[in-house]
Amino acid sequence: MIQDKKEHKFGMVIDLDKCTGCGSCMVSCMSENNIPFKEDESRKKDSITWMRVYKLTNGKSFPDIQIAYLPRPCQHCSGKGGHGHSPCVSVCPATATDYGYDTGIVSQIYTRCFGCRYCMGACPYHARYFNWWDPEWPAGQEKYLSPNVSPRMRGVVEKCSLCYHRYQAARDKAYYEGRDDIEESEYQTACTTACPAGAIVFGDLNDPSHMVHQIVKPDPHPDPMNKYVVDKSRNPKVFRLLERLGTNTKIYYLSEREWVRKAGDNYLDGEWDKVKNHHGSSSK
Amino acid sequence: MKVDRRSFLGLGLGAVAGVVVSPVGLKLTDDSSIWTQNWPWTPVPVDGEVSYDSSVCNLCPGNCGISVRKIADRPVKIEGLAGYPINDGGACLHGIAGLQYLYDPARVKTPLIKKGDKFEKISWEDAITLVAGKLANIRKGGAPQKLACITDKTQGSVPKLFDRFLTAFGSPNLYTMPSLESCLELTAQTLHGNGNTLGFDLENSDFILSFGAGLIEGWGSPVSCFKANASRKKRGAKLYQIEPRLSNTAACADKWIPIKPGTEADLALGICAVMIKNNQFNSSTFKDGFNRFAIMVRNKYAPAKVAGICGIKVADIEKIAGQFVMAKRPLAIPGRGRGRNGQSLKEFAAVHTLNCLVGNLNQRGGAFVMAKNDYLSFPEAILDGVAEVGAGQEKLAGSVDEFVTKLNAAGKPIVDALFVYNANPCYSLNEPKRVKQAFKKVPFVVSFSSFLDETAMEADVILPMNTFLERTEDVPSQAGLTKNVVGLIRPVLKPVFDTKDPGDALIFLARALGGSIAQNFDWETYADCLGDVTAGIWDSLSENGHVLVPPKPFKEFFEGPPDVDFTFLATNPSTVQAQGDFGLTLIPIDNMRLLGAMPADSPFAIKTVSDKVLIGKDIVVEINPQTARGLKDGGDALLTTPVGAARVKVNFNEGIMPGVLGMVRGLGHTFDNKFVSNKGVNVNDLIGPQIESGSGLDAAFGIKAKISKV
């Protein structure tokens, strides 16, 4: 079987200097993945947006203030030491979410989930959403739903799947054509293809020929400063969200602006200046 | 033997035991959980063969190419069309959400006629007969100019058909909604003569001086602007953004220059003054009035004075001028926000004058003066006697805003019938309530609309239109682009409801009127018509889905740049001031996540709107903490302007100039769609029109306001 021949580690790098906060990725995700909507979506704490764009500011006052936008899909953590024990996967009591060692993608199976919401508590990125309501579409609108992603029922948790169905489709084509593996361009997520600024680069972090690998340059060795952290980027402009927790996310972010990179994690006073120039182990 | 308690105990126990050792328990437990996994009320999308259709999106003037993924002939996803000259694969959130418009709860499903204050269904035949009857009477009256029409734009065969209809009918009263395109045409016409428009070569400029143009807030053709902006870093191109608020564009610009609202023109002329003083300009093509202009700016727009007006430092003005002149491919672009509402000709002209002075006209990375595209060739219009009469009449007004003002001013109806096509003036013009009044004064209003929006509600008859996914139409793009692409909208599915293409509706109507009007519309269907009138390009258009008409500069490049006529600015037309005398200034904010005009937003778009913009049903107003005396961040407040007042929530934002209030444009719809309507207020309700003398444009960039805690 294909995924046995080669182990992928799909991930993303998002250029926050290119991101304009336009929201195309959010909507593309919604329409690709049959995300429901309700009358009041302004309560962001119960509004299902697999891809959510956060607004960051540098906290300065007029006119020195700066803002940046940070798109946040599920971070697809590979967990402490990269062993696949993501914060959510390790806590799910019913194995409704698992870590695909062949793809590095964290799944969520709506029909297995019974809605205990432990995974939501465990996720520091708020990437997981609960279906508090039955999904309802205005008359006729259910006609645009895609059969590639199963609509969720009330009472279960859902989250970004990195458009796994697009991976499946690409593999089906590869099988049909008798190919062993899929091309970089054959599997791209809905947010990636939608971004009008081309801020999102998606691909296989394990494959040196893929753009995402070339930008991120993941460090094969654990971070000497924190044994739980693996695949730290060796690109000084690239960072991950809450890297210090050892969640080992596969969504990387890129920015020229130091304050933006600093916002990616938490630092004690003065700590940032010590660590800001540390980018993975010396190995090149 | 007596039957006692214990016998029944036995009975019970037996039953239980029997069930336990049968599969019932296990099976039911399993099946009941499987039932929850397949609740009948959770939809199951039908699977099938995948196919792709390509078409063009016309939700905004951008006209991007789209690829529609269909499964079992059901459209399920809209994406940008790779290789399309405008957006090359990119797409904005509104286009991607386009499918939601097909099944929008507010769609007009059949022709409707107003009885009392309710709408009733009516057949197409009856609707057309009724309209034709009314129109025939107007012509009998011998005053055909009393039919007026409002459309969204002037370019393309459908607007041209409405034009043709009015001509054939005998009325000059055709008006279009304010748009960036019309402003650019007007500017080009004023500085370079008739029949031109402007395009800006953002992709190749290395120094963009933007006077509030929301390059990533939907200005021009949004996706192509996004791409141009995204490539700046690679090209090392600078962007200076001049506006009162740290918009997303300002945020990603190399420099944000906060400036008092409505003083953009002054700053532009101030920079002109500096350039002229330092003799840093190229006057080879200057025609009339340059000297008068030079003297005027020297006297009236000395940096010191301008600095005061705009609230920036003299040094900065000179620095900006310096950098603009020094740049290899400098480019100044006008049009606050989307460049659609509340724009002023003076401002556009002043900003474009910078391009003229720096001499980048028709140069790579500069401003292009292009002939309006003319790919359409309609047969000569046939006018009967009545039409001749009307043709001689004066147009009632210079702009749709002036038209509305005139309607209100008049005692008895000056217009007997009004067509509205693909426009929502009762929402998107300033102070809509006055527009609604004006509509009430028109005895018979016909709306050609896909949605039962604010304007359609005011109509007496609604003729339901196909959405862009169900129709055929040619859409020429301009929207500030330097390339002139004619795209072809093609239906990706059969009309969901009993709706028609606008062209077909007009042909149907013309036929019903008969006579010379019918002769002018002598086509079986709109599709035939399109084939005829685009004859020149039809083959490649229908084959490739678009035609790239090469940009036709005023003169060919080698002949040098076009002439520039300064007479308009030389007279120093007065700058429009904000109405009223309150302490603060309220300005509308164009936000990429809200379309702001026609059509209203999709549920998905509304879902992406930040809770710093909309909370529940309350709109959020941005204010700088310095000016927020007595207000609480996130608290309620009452916002008052000379034309209205509204309950709002307050958001302290360090990214907006002290003294300025920012309110997003595009909320506060009032029609029947719970996902989109009755959320926040319509900022236009709070702003009164300010007609600019000379252009007739409504140039209200904002309005004076006060805000108080409640």
Next chain:
Amino acid sequence: MDSALIPEGADRCSFPKFAIGICIVGAVALWGVYAMFLCWFKGLNQTNMNDYYGFALWIWADLAVIAVGGGAFFTGLLKYIFNVDELKNIINFAVIIGFICYSSALLILAIDIGQPLRGWFIFWHANVHSMLTEVAFCLSCYFAVLTIEFIPNLLENRQANKVPFFRHLAHNMHGVMAIFAATGAFLSFFHQGSLGGVAGVMYGRPFAVREGLLIWPWTFFLFTWSAAAFGPCFTLLVTWITEVVTGKKLVKDNVVHLLAKISGWMITTYIIAKIIDTIYWAYVTAPSLGFKMSHFYTNNSFYGYWILITEIVVCGVIPGILLLNKSTRENSTTRWIAIVLGVIGVCLNRWVMVLQIMAVPVMSFDTWALYVPSWQEVATTVLPVAYGIIFIAITYRYLPVFPQERELNHTKLEQ
């Protein structure tokens, strides 16, 4: 009218009086049941939980009742394993309270999950890495054990006892009770612990995460220990309330003092461990992840240092001292103060370990999230209380729960 059922020699209030009381509490219970059905049929949108507050009031209630229900396993442990014989006079009641607490916990869990009909997946498709799985298994097993521990007492009912089979059964079961007590203690140790683990393993949540031993974070042991420490407090508290309500003395002081003393030692040792844990977390664990302690207690309108001090000092150290010290322990006023504080303390600890975790922002650009439960949540949380009162009332009325009751109240008569 129901005198046939009332244990011999015990005097109980008249049936009508009893019935009225039950009806009043029953009304409250019905309110809870109504809310429960709302949640089942309309879904969890009936609550004020949201995607930031996946765990809320209910999970707190769960952890709290299980913690205070810990009196059952600990008293059982002392009585049957360590043969602290005096405790036989309160063990029945401890078991009943435990039974109520655990049945309530299971009920709340059944309401709390989004797909109740799939609840059994937790057993069928169990993920062995999940603390919640451990909780589910131990919880249900221990509930079974409690039921078994409760049966003999049930069979001692005057009528039931007439049936020889039941009489013998009851008798024999008493004999083997030690085994169940041991099993119970073992199971309890684990699920009390795993409930602590639930928070401790969330390494994405710096407020919750703790180092630990093997797969078990320190919170695992702290939870077990605190349950053992404060559980008896709750048993004593309820006993006292029952005494007040019935106006009778039901348990001899020496028993009360003994349990209080044991509880005192447990509390003190627990609170020392807790203080060490907190300090280590505040000065080593959290900073290593980039968090100052103040981050967790400032910049929001509710959670301040007060909650930390209340939990550890006011409701931990103080009751510990009061119960250790003989004079304050045997002075009823101070003893009751200590016991009440203790019960509040353990509940507060569970609150912090569930709700404050959810409230604290983790991403630097995220914000505090506070929440107020909806009436449906409150009602369903009150339900177990009402149910508990009714259950105790009935068991007390019809079962010989307190072996010393007769003796104590006869002696009263003689004087």
Next chain:
Amino acid sequence: MSKIENKAENGSGEGVEKGTADDPKDDKGLGLGVIFFMVAFLVCFLSGWLLFPKLLYSKKEQPFNFDHKLHVAEVGDCETCHFLREDGTFSGLPSMESCLECHTDEPMGETKDEAIFAREYVAKEKEVPWLVYSKQPDCVFFSHAAHINGAGMDCITCHGPIGESTTSRPYEENRITGYSRDIWGKNIWGIKKHSWDRMKMDDCAVCHKKETGQQGYCFQCHK
């Protein structure tokens, strides 16, 4: 009677012996109790095994009989009608379009089934609303390409010898879940004699474990 008495004696068990001795009346009561017990047990036990499955599933007839055997003989294989599309997706049941590659609204043979087909569907240009025995629920992603091209499996392994069928058996649908009975299997205990007798998740997992060494990750088969 006496037989039952003895049963009762034994049934009442050691522990209670003393009790029964005390009070002979119990005896008969208990005896009767045992009869009641037996009866109730048998009734529930049998209905659980025999009646329940009948009640649980509803039978639905196909629009008309389809003779697979005949068609296989005519076209030679399965793939002509059930094929993989070029994008690797599976065409499933043939659409009217592909039927019309051979058929017209004039029947070719003289079976009444074909007559129905021609009259009711071809003539009226309606798709035939077949009921699919092997239909999996919406949450399942199944790749025919992976199994046919990737693993080189044949149709029979999962679908059984349906190609040899000459008539269409009625489609049985679970009244609670709406599943086809073929998923759980004909046997109420779900005991399978052939690889195609049952198609629940565990059946996929077993084969995957055997063939690929591991059950596979959730997303491999779920969407």
